[in-house]
Amino acid sequence: MMRDLFSDIGTVLALAPAVQTAAVTGPAIDLKGVGRVAFALTTGAVAGSGDFGVTLQESDDGATGWADVAADQVQSNAPETLAASATVKLGYLGWKRFVRLSLTKEGGTSIAAGAVAILGSTADRPVP
Secondary structure, X not given: OOOOOHHHOEEEEEXXXXXXXXXXXXXXXXXXXXXXXXXXXXXEEEEOOOEEEEEEEEEOOOOOOOEEOOHHHEEEOOOOOOOOOOEEEEEEOOOOOEEEEEEEEEEOOEEEEEEXXXXXXXXXXOOO
């Protein structure tokens, strides 16, 4: 019998799919009642030698004090420079209540990108 993953995870928009021409941060993801979170980022076309990367940031209140998550608190298979037509994942191991995805830009023109946060080990199940 197949396991039911659908009822055990939630999804939240972490970066609206768009052509990004500058650094951008996604919305704050509230982890109250969530035991685990991972991000799935997808890319499309890269224009003008676009040099974009991705990081995670954390905050206690979701409005102020945003800082990059320490390297030992992030699981990632993302390369330093994101490639066209790729999917990467990032996992958060920290303890702050809020986390968000940050797309960084070192140079070039643009990248098409979007992401979702996948919430697991939630206090309520099935997850709506």
